[in-house]
Amino acid sequence: MSGMSFVITMDASEVNKTLGGLLERLKSQKKAFERIAKFLERKFIDHFDRQKGHTGKWKPLSPATIKTRKDKSDRPLINNGD
Numbered sequence: 366m367s368g369m370s371f372v373i374t375m376d377a378s379e380v381n382k383t384l385g386g387l388l389e390r391l392k393s394q395k396k397a398f399e400r401i402a403k404f405l406e407r408k409f410i411d412h413f414d415r416q417k418g419h420t421g422k423w424k425p426l427s428p429a430t431i432k433t434r435k436d437k438s439d440r441p442l443i444n445n446g447d
Contacts, residue, residue, distance in 0.1 A: 416423045 412418050
């Protein structure tokens with residue numbers, strides 16, 4: 366069998382330039398994802414505060430759920446200490 370060999374010649378400045386560009390794009394994506402996360406966080410907080418989502422008001426808790434609560438609260442997401 367005859368052996369094969371390869372010679373690779375690289376220009377380090379081009380590699381560094383390409384990697385630098387990739388790094389900048391990743392940084393800008395990070396900012397975009399941080400903005401999206403903040404937006405979603407505000408939306409979730411708003412939905413819980415108003416007990417309402419994008420499809421309308423939340424359904425009331427069922428009588429069975431209310432019965433199992435220590436304080437018999439009919440309000441969703443109330444921490445009753447359990």
